[in-house]
Amino acid sequence: MSSISRLQHTDRGLDIVKFELFEIPPRWLFLKLTTANGTVGWGEPVIEGRAATVKAAIEELSVYFLGHSAHHIEDLWQMLYRGGFYRGGPILMSAISGIDQALWDIKAKALGVPVYELLGGAVRNKMRVYGWIGGDKPSRVADAALARISDGYTAVKMNASPETEWLETTKKVDEVIERVARVREAIGDKADIAVDFHGRVHKGMAKILIRELEPYKLLFIEEAVLPENNEVLKNLGAMGSTPLATGERMYSRWDFKPLFESGVIDVAQPDLSHAGGISEVKRIASMAEAYDVALAPHCPLGPIAFAACLQIDFCSVNALIQESSMGIHYNNALEMTEYLLNPEAFKTENGYVKLLERPGLGIEIDEDKVRKMAAEGHQWKNPVWRNEDGSITEW
Structure with a gap:
């Protein structure tokens, strides 16, 4: 007999009665929730490289959300989070x-409005986005940046560094700087550049690279x-004027709290999945605003995650720019818009995506395509990198 108590309500139409999970290429996991009255909501719960583990977690958590009403999103969120003695973490x-994304999709569809309307309404008519150009081991980063500009972007992001030792040679430092310099020379001041150290750079190297990259006027x-x-970000921030961003591997407002309180970051990057x-x-966006920190949600993922990010961006005054996975190297030529019946929703013009106006998350999933590709599935794992001496290094 279940020990789970539920908040009482009279409208049973939005009770969750069914869930389905789809592992689809290139590396995503989709969740479909269906209510008693047939309303459908989609979510994208995944840790890249651990999709099967997250899938198992949702199956285990289903006892909480089956029979629960999508009217009571906050109640279910608190139950999922606080109902377990052990909480937090990536999985x-x-x-x-x-689950949360799918519930918001359902409730907003039931009310006939986009999600952002339920979160206070839009504060902007369009959202700036940026595209990836790789850079781990680049051969033509300048060409890739120019292609992104042609695609309608006004900002690009790159890694710039391959395998990195705790302290590196002058040659490897120069190679990192050269990659960024090539991109800046190619695009001039027509677009912004962000550089992702990806956590693969250790403190000693970060000090060097932050100073060396200063002349290229990076976005972050x-x-x-x-x-x-x-804890070292405070000292690193003193190395130059380039804004520092982080947050993709932080999983709640409690993870972000010490960063905001210490004032060490300029841009918060929580991931909606x-x-x-x-x-x-x-909530994280509002906390960031209170500490004068910009928001730039992390999203190298699929269309549901991207749509969820945009819903937050549209109603958060401190939203700076949004990551898009269009054309990212992980996708292996399978773009996120291929899973949509309305791909035009994500069209990028002059660096912006227009306000999504359809009810719910603003997208229509091509369920036939999802089911077809789920039969193929995926076994994506991130690369395991080693230094020249054979020691494991960060990817």
Whole structure:
């Protein structure tokens, strides 16, 4: 007999009665929730490389959301989070994220409005986005940047560094700087450049690179160090004027709290599929605003996650810019818009995506395509990198 108590309500039409999970290429997991009256909501709960683990977590958590009403999103979020003695972390929070996204999709569809209308309404008519150009081991980064500009972007992001030792040679430092210099020379001041250290650069190297990159006037430097070393960001910030961004491997407002309180970051990057979904990221966005920190949600993922990010961006005054996975190297030529019946929703013009106006998350999933590709599935794992001496290094 279940020990789960539920908030009482009279309208049973939005009770969740069914869930389905789809592992689809290139590396995503989709969740479909269906209510008693047939309303459908979609979420994207996934940790890249651990899709099967998150899938198992949702199956285990289903006892909480089956029979629960999508009217009571906050109640369910609190039950999923606080109902377990052990909480937080990438797997559980990613599972909660996808469930939360799907619930907001359902409730907003039932009310006939976009999600952002239920979160206070839009504060902008369009949202600036940026595209990836790789850079781990680049051969033609300048050409890639120019292609992004042609695609309608006004900002690009790149890694710039391959395998990195705790301290590196002058040659490798020069190679990193050269990659960024090539991109800046190619695009001039027509677009912004962000550089993602990806947590693969250790403190000693970060100090060098931040100073060396100063002349290129970067939009921000992302994950200058691993999140478990965030305490050094204050010192790194003093190395130059480039804004520091981080947050993709932080999973709740409690993870972000010490960063905001210490004033070490300029841009918060929670991931809508990892940091508790729409409900929690809206709270993180408000916390960031209170500490004069910009918001730039992390999203190298699929169309549901991207749509969820945009819903937050449209109603958050401190939203700076939004990551898009269109054309990202992980996708292997399978774009996120291929899973949509309305791909035009994500059209990028002059660096912006227009306000999404359809009810719910603003997208229509091509369920036939999802089911077809789920039969193929995926076994995506991130690369395991080693230094020249054979030692494991950060990817």
